[in-house]
Amino acid sequence: MMVTFEGRFTESSALRMAIVIARFNDLVTNKLLMGCLDCLQRHGIDTSDKSSQLDIAWVPGSLELPLVTQSLARTGQYDVVITLGAVIRGDTPHFEVVVAEASKGIATVSRDTGVPVIFGVLTTDTMQQALERAGIKSNLGWNYALQALEMGSLMRELHKK
Numbered sequence: 456m457m458v459t460f461e462g463r464f465t466e467s468s469a470l471r472m473a474i475v476i477a478r479f480n481d482l483v484t485n486k487l488l489m490g491c492l493d494c495l496q497r498h499g500i501d502t503s504d505k506s507s508q509l510d511i512a513w514v515p516g517s518l519e520l521p522l523v524t525q526s527l528a529r530t531g532q533y534d535v536v537i538t539l540g541a542v543i544r545g546d547t548p549h550f551e552v553v554v555a556e557a558s559k560g561i562a563t564v565s566r567d568t569g570v571p572v573i574f575g576v577l578t579t580d581t582m583q584q585a586l587e588r589a590g591i592k593s594n595l596g597w598n599y600a601l602q603a604l605e606m607g608s609l610m611r612e613l614h615k616k
């Protein structure tokens with residue numbers, strides 16, 4: 456019989472998660488974090504300081520996201536990791552390098568460790584565009600959190616099989 460695997464949003468409170476967040480452009484990344492935490496909390500995740508479900512690691516910039524994500528994923532303590540960063544072309548002559556290294560690195564960590572890692576790095580031409588996606592219009596932090604809940608749940612389903 457055919458099996459359909461799908462992530463659910465009804466058992467999120469059982470997931471263990473980490474967020475790895477870049478300080479660079481923290482005007483933007485802090486807002487992404489707020490959106491992310493709001494979504495997680497509304498899906499039953501304990502986001503308080505005493506939480507045993509959620510850990511947060513700060514790194515200097517998006518280039519450091521893959522290493523710290525790898526380190527956390529390898530502990531085996533997390534169902535899913537969310538990375539948050541903001542790379543803005545206007546300020547960054549080496550924009551392409553930062554984006555390419557961060558995205559490749561994060562994808563590699565996910566495949567190597569088997570832990571889903573959400574790529575929550577905004578890549579925009581201007582600070583204005585980044586702020587619009589971090590709360591002025593909508594907050595993509597919310598979307599990244601939803602994607603994390605879906606992937607964490609989906610991988611649990613697959614592992615049961």
Ligand code: INI
Pocket residue numbers: 477479480515516517518519540541542543546547553
């Ligand atoms: N890091 C970012 O997260 N966003 C940027 O826009 C950015 N710029 O502009 O350079 C950036 N650079 C820092 C980089 O990620 C590293 O932290 C740094 O090179 C030290 O390794």
